[in-house]
Amino acid sequence: MENLFELPSEYKDLRKSVRALAEKEIAPFAQAVDENHRFPQEAATALQKAGLSAAHVPTEYGGDGADALAIVLIIEEVARACAASSLIPAVNKLGSLPLILGGSEVQKQRWLPQLVAGKGFSYCLSESDAGSDASALRTKVERGKDGWILNGSKKWISNAGVSEFYTVIAQGDSSLGSKGISAFIVEKSDPGVSFGAPEKKMGFRGSPTCEVYFDNVELHDDRLIGEVGGGYILAMDTLDHTRITIAAQALGLAQGALEVATKYSHERKQFGKEIFDFQGIQFMLADMAMNIEAARQLTYAAAVKSENGETDLRFFSAASKCFTSDMAIKTTQDAIQILGGYGYVSDYPVERMMRDAKLTQIYEGTNQIQRIVIARNLPHY
Ligand SMILES: Cc1cc2nc3c(=O)[nH]c(=O)nc-3n(C[C@H](O)[C@H](O)[C@H](O)COP(=O)(O)OP(=O)(O)OC[C@H]3O[C@@H](n4cnc5c(N)ncnc54)[C@H](O)[C@@H]3O)c2cc1C
Structure with a gap:
């Protein structure tokens, strides 16, 4: 029988090469990036040089045309070394997917090659009063003399200020509810765009998260993505594809924590033997490895x-994000437990991994919201 559960060799090779790059050029800076709350410029440069920061962009626009599984492997391997760095390819996919899914050929020709060249692309959906209920967003767009005028603000925007481009989801006619919402491409240099101070976060400290303000930003018609009123559906369709990248981050974090805990359990001796020899520790490692493998398959x-646009994608993307991020929290906590006091301090990376893993349960829809999506899309066997 054909081996359905073995990665084809090109994916194994991709994993190997991204792991080598991450270990050499990203991992050495992960602790400093976290401690100093600074953007992981070394990672950004290394990923850009290797063609990995926006590998999802189709080849006709200068990208690698990497499929969804390849992007998952890239993000997983970068997150294993430094989760904040893994947000570079993840945010670039999230920000540009509305354009890829719903934009015109002219728009794709204009913005996607610039993304490949290293100009980041962020995604602006959430607002201070519209998180889980994103359709309640109040950033307003109106017809102007020569296009559109955008006013309002977005909250919690990953890589804000670093990215050159922003997909902004805005309300054009609140009497229509979510059908009044449209999506626009906004550039950092557009007059009237500004950014708040970076949030002081528990984890993912290397990735700036800021408010983005729009003060009478004038946008020509060529900035509208897709149809007027089609922005909310586009935003939700985008998340169906990109929640899987959050699962990939959680997977990489859990894998990293398991490896640190396993190595430590062989090095640390108590009661005259390696702590690995205690069954209590072995059971924890066994559960960690078992849960990681289940999350990986999902x-x-x-x-x-x-990649194939299958009809049960919505169920699978929500389930993968929810299951893997819950698993990552448990796994990183258990890794800390195995390291004892040493796990609780920053000499080892597991406490950072746990702080980072927490975010994967919250963003791109909290895990309560994922469970609602899962329940509404239960599979029929
Ligand atoms: C570091 C960081 C980066 C982010 N990056 C981005 C980004 O790049 N772009 C972007 O647009 N957004 C981004 N977000 C926003 C993120 O997606 C939201 O924070 C998230 O969707 C939750 O919204 P909220 O924080 O307003 O929580 P709320 O919606 O206020 O939820 C509060 C609590 O209520 C629960 N809850 C809400 N509704 C229900 C319900 N119906 N049933 C059960 N429980 C419910 C939630 O699960 C949660 O536990 C980011 C957030 C963070 C923290």
């Missing part, structure tokens, strides 16, 4: 469904 299956 996440890779979701990635293949994303």
Whole structure:
């Protein structure tokens, strides 16, 4: 029988090369990036040089045309070394996917090659009063003399200020509810765009998260993505594909924590033997490895469904994000437990991994929201 559960060799090779790059050029800076709350410029440069910061962009626009599973592997391997750095390819996919899914050929020709050249692309959906209920967003767009005028603000925007481009989801006619919402491409240099101070976060400290303000930003018609009123559906369709990248981050974090804990359990001696020899520790490591492998299979299956546009994608993407991020919190906490006091301090990376893992349960829809999506899309067997 054909081996359905073995990665084809090109994906194994991709994993190997991204792991080598991450270990050499990203991991050495992960602790400093976290401690100093600074953007992981070394990672950004290394990923850009290797063609990995926006590999999802189709080849006709200068990208690698990497499929959804390849992007998952890239993000997983970068997150294993430094989760904040893994947000570079993840945010670039999230920000540009509305354009890829719903934009015109002219728009794709204009913005996607610039993304490949290193100009980041962020995604602006959430607002201070519209998080889980994103359709309640109040950033307003109106017809102007020569196009559109955008006013309002977005909250919690990943890589804000670093990215050159922003997909902004705005309300054009609140009497229509979510059908009044449209999506626009906004540039950092557009007059009237400004940014708040970076949030002081528990984890992912290397990735700036800021408010973005729009003060009478004038946008020509060529900035509208897709149809007027089609922005909310586009935003939700985008998340169906990109929640899998959050699962990939959680997977990489959990894998990293398992490896640190396993190595430590062989090095640390108590009561005259390696702590690995205690069954209590072995059971924890066994659970960690078992849960990681289950999450990996689910996440890779979701990635293949994303690539093939399968009808059960919504269930699989929500399930992969929810299951893997819950698993990552448990796994990183257990890794800390295995390291004892040493796990609780920053000499080892597991406490950073746990702080980072927490975000994966919250963004791109909290895990309560994922469970609602899962329940509404239960599979029929
Ligand atoms: C570091 C960071 C980076 C982010 N990056 C981005 C970004 O790049 N772009 C972007 O647009 N957004 C981004 N977000 C926003 C993120 O997606 C939201 O924070 C998230 O969707 C939750 O919204 P909220 O914070 O307003 O929580 P709320 O919606 O206020 O939820 C509060 C609590 O209520 C629960 N809850 C809400 N509704 C229900 C319900 N119906 N049933 C059960 N429980 C419910 C939630 O699960 C949660 O536990 C980011 C957030 C963070 C923290």
